[in-house]
Amino acid sequence: MHSxxxxxxxxxxxxxxxxxxxxxxxxxxxxVGRQVLIVSNETIAPLYMAKLDMLLTDFCVxxxxxxxxxxxxxxxxxxxxxxxxLTCKHNRTTTLIALGGGVxxxxxxxxxxxxxxxxxxxxxxxxxxxxxxxxxxxxxxxNHPLGKNMIGAxxxxxxxxxxxxxxxxxxQRQVAAGIAEIIKYGFIYDADFFVxxxxxxxALMAKDAQALSYAVYRSCQIKAExxxxxxxxxxxxxxxxxxxxxxxxxxxxxxxGSWLHGEAVATxxxxxxxxxxxxxxxxxALLQRAKDLLEAAQLPICAPEDMTVDDFLTLMSVxxxxxxxxxxxxxxxELGQATVTADFDRALLHETLSLGKQxxxx
Amino acid sequence: MHSxxxxxxxxxxxxxxxxxxxxxxxxxxxxVGRQVLIVSNETIAPLYMAKLDMLLTDFCVxxxxxxxxxxxxxxxxxxxxxxxxLTCKHNRTTTLIALGGGVxxxxxxxxxxxxxxxxxxxxxxxxxxxxxxxxxxxxxxxNHPLGKNMIGAxxxxxxxxxxxxxxxxxxQRQVAAGIAEIIKYGFIYDADFFVxxxxxxxALMAKDAQALSYAVYRSCQIKAExxxxxxxxxxxxxxxxxxxxxxxxxxxxxxxGSWLHGEAVATxxxxxxxxxxxxxxxxxALLQRAKDLLEAAQLPICAPEDMTVDDFLTLMSVxxxxxxxxxxxxxxxELGQATVTADFDRALLHETLSLGKQxxxx
Numbered sequence: 001m002h003s004x005x006x007x008x009x010x011x012x013x014x015x016x017x018x019x020x021x022x023x024x025x026x027x028x029x030x031x032v033g034r035q036v037l038i039v040s041n042e043t044i045a046p047l048y049m050a051k052l053d054m055l056l057t058d059f060c061v062x063x064x065x066x067x068x069x070x071x072x073x074x075x076x077x078x079x080x081x082x083x084x085x086l087t088c089k090h091n092r093t094t095t096l097i098a099l100g101g102g103v104x105x106x107x108x109x110x111x112x113x114x115x116x117x118x119x120x121x122x123x124x125x126x127x128x129x130x131x132x133x134x135x136x137x138x139x140x141x142x143n144h145p146l147g148k149n150m151i152g153a154x155x156x157x158x159x160x161x162x163x164x165x166x167x168x169x170x171x172q173r174q175v176a177a178g179i180a181e182i183i184k185y186g187f188i189y190d191a192d193f194f195v196x197x198x199x200x201x202x203a204l205m206a207k208d209a210q211a212l213s214y215a216v217y218r219s220c221q222i223k224a225e226x227x228x229x230x231x232x233x234x235x236x237x238x239x240x241x242x243x244x245x246x247x248x249x250x251x252x253x254x255x256x257g258s259w260l261h262g263e264a265v266a267t268x269x270x271x272x273x274x275x276x277x278x279x280x281x282x283x284x285a286l287l288q289r290a291k292d293l294l295e296a297a298q299l300p301i302c303a304p305e306d307m308t309v310d311d312f313l314t315l316m317s318v319x320x321x322x323x324x325x326x327x328x329x330x331x332x333x334e335l336g337q338a339t340v341t342a343d344f345d346r347a348l349l350h351e352t353l354s355l356g357k358q359x360x361x362x
Numbered sequence: 363m364h365s366x367x368x369x370x371x372x373x374x375x376x377x378x379x380x381x382x383x384x385x386x387x388x389x390x391x392x393x394v395g396r397q398v399l400i401v402s403n404e405t406i407a408p409l410y411m412a413k414l415d416m417l418l419t420d421f422c423v424x425x426x427x428x429x430x431x432x433x434x435x436x437x438x439x440x441x442x443x444x445x446x447x448l449t450c451k452h453n454r455t456t457t458l459i460a461l462g463g464g465v466x467x468x469x470x471x472x473x474x475x476x477x478x479x480x481x482x483x484x485x486x487x488x489x490x491x492x493x494x495x496x497x498x499x500x501x502x503x504x505n506h507p508l509g510k511n512m513i514g515a516x517x518x519x520x521x522x523x524x525x526x527x528x529x530x531x532x533x534q535r536q537v538a539a540g541i542a543e544i545i546k547y548g549f550i551y552d553a554d555f556f557v558x559x560x561x562x563x564x565a566l567m568a569k570d571a572q573a574l575s576y577a578v579y580r581s582c583q584i585k586a587e588x589x590x591x592x593x594x595x596x597x598x599x600x601x602x603x604x605x606x607x608x609x610x611x612x613x614x615x616x617x618x619g620s621w622l623h624g625e626a627v628a629t630x631x632x633x634x635x636x637x638x639x640x641x642x643x644x645x646x647a648l649l650q651r652a653k654d655l656l657e658a659a660q661l662p663i664c665a666p667e668d669m670t671v672d673d674f675l676t677l678m679s680v681x682x683x684x685x686x687x688x689x690x691x692x693x694x695x696e697l698g699q700a701t702v703t704a705d706f707d708r709a710l711l712h713e714t715l716s717l718g719k720q721x722x723x724x
Binding site: 082086089115137147154 | 444451515
């Protein structure tokens with residue numbers, strides 16, 4: 001079992017990573033009161049809820065099962081969590097446990113942040129994406145019809161358990177989407193890890209437990225390092241949004257739940273690499289390596305055909321990375337080093353945004 | 363003009379208090395970006411919005427006018443604030459200004475806490491209650507059908523302006539309700555201030571500007587002291603809930619908006635004093651002084667006739683002061699000193715809860 005600590009002063013918390021580790025962890029160490037609400041979704045609950053329940057026989061455990069999918073990540077669903085907490089008379093010493101993917105984690109974390117102005121919160125992410133991204137760093141929240149993740153809070157869990165076992169039931173499309181976020185860490189922070197990913201992409205896609213454990217561990221480690229340096233996203237943490245400004249525009253345009261988040265990020269990363277290349281900051285060879293790796297992970301690298309440059313610009317201007325009207329993007333200075341900038345030629349951005357045929361020139 | 367600073371490290375903020383002071387304060391010092399959203403309600407906006415707008419001509423100002431009343435303090439209304447922010451493309455450097463009473467302040471603060479995971483926030487409370495209670499200390503949030511203030515966040519404003527001028531348009535019933543919270547500070551923290559209130563209650567009820575300025579200033583000072591000692595309400599801050607556990611039960615039972623918050627708190631304080639007296643912690647003479655002062659402020663001191671002991675116990679058990687099933691109450695050890703305890707004779711609580719005839723024995 002790998003483990004690491006996200007260093008945030010009095011809000012520091014541990015992450016445990018490994019295959020079939022849930023029963024090895026003493027959950028009661030991390031639960032303050034007697035009440036627990038497990039939040040899960042209709043896909044995950046039938047598979048894994050009973051096992052978790054068995055580890056919590058010393059507590060008063062209630063449950064809520066949410067519908068599965070990004071399109072349900074909204075205030076109405078969070079409100080059903082509040083309904084359940086209040087109906088079951090949970091007080092402010094209660095602990096919320098998120099058992100599910102990023103959507104369950106984001107909504108449960110936000111509910112924990114807001115219920116009685118903040119209660120305890122444990123994350124048990126069941127997807128690759130949630131383990132390497134949304135479970136680390138305290139970003140919680142929901143979507144709004146006019147923009148993704150526009151409503152939320154910074155709120156840290158007491159504990160994160162990243163169990164590789166859950167990936168066995170994960171459809172291949174979700175495995176690929178999760179690997180997109182893992183690849184991101186190579187791009188922005190660690191050229192050696194990018195090379196490791198190029199060498200191990202087949203093992204990862206085949207759900208090899210050892211390869212996945214290491215990839216999740218290294219990803220969490222990088223994210224934890226970045227978040228510890230910059231909890232409230234004033235500087236380096238913005239690197240984690242690499243590919244996301246483009247990606248969010250795609251998700252919003254296509255309607256939440258149509259593209260998986262990781263798929264949109266993969267295409268977004270390809271666009272960010274493409275623009276970095278057009279700006280002359282990186283070599284065309286890296287553009288090719290990016291394309292090869294993302295394709296080996298069976299990820300989309302071209303924006304939807306029905307999205308125009310104007311669609312992108314409109315949707316990107318409501319993205320959180322926009323400061324006073326100018327679009328700020330996370331781009332690459334070199335492999336393993338990102339940069340946040342609004343200082344680029346808009347004409348080159350337009351070329352990148354009309355992606356399909358441009359990338360074909362590779 | 364009085365002023366004080368709420369000391370909370372890097373989240374410290376100033377409160378300015380006085381009569382007709384708005385134009386004396388350089389608002390632009392406290393606004394970070396170019397965008398401002400003023401949140402107000404349909405009662406206050408026609409009276410005071412134009413004057414505030416005139417002080418903000420250097421900024422891009424948008425507005426949202428909410429319906430007036432505690433019954434609208436809910437997630438749906440907060441969502442209309444998000445709608446407006448997103449429709450007007452406000453980014454994360456925006457500043458929300460709450461111009462209104464406690465309901466506007468609580469909802470605007472919660473919206474500021476959650477919009478893009480936290481944006482700047484200025485409070486301009488227009489009621490006595492909001493100036494001495496909900497504008498100080500960072501408690502924001504909304505009600506849920508199953509409980510009051512159950513959803514929210516601790517979130518500090520950048521600035522609070524408490525202008526006495528707004529009280530001129532305040533109905534007498536709201537003046538009285540605000541004075542209930544001022545009296546609370548005497549009960550729990552400052553016996554001398556309680557005596558001052560006994561001597562000045564007529565001037566306060568007559569909206570004397572000098573008396574009101576001092577009463578608001580001293581109340582904010584006490585609350586700021588308490589909050590600075592205990593931001594997250596683990597200890598002494600709970601004293602501020604004096605009268606509120608009973609009061610919230612009354613508000614919930616009667617339906618939000620039927621009793622004013624301050625009215626319910628007045629009756630709740632009377633019940634807390636009554637129970638403290640039954641427990642032998644304070645003299646019956648103080649019970650009489652409490653009754654006299656609250657009656658001089660034209661406040662109700664008896665619970666609604668249609669509320670049974672069981673109604674109270676049921677509604678109090680979902681209150682945030684309940685830890686693991688036992689009801690914790692804020693009671694008085696002496697005038698000017700409160701205590702939080704679950705250690706009291708339940709039979710005496712039952713006597714207090716069947717209030718009407720008991721108090722008549724005075």
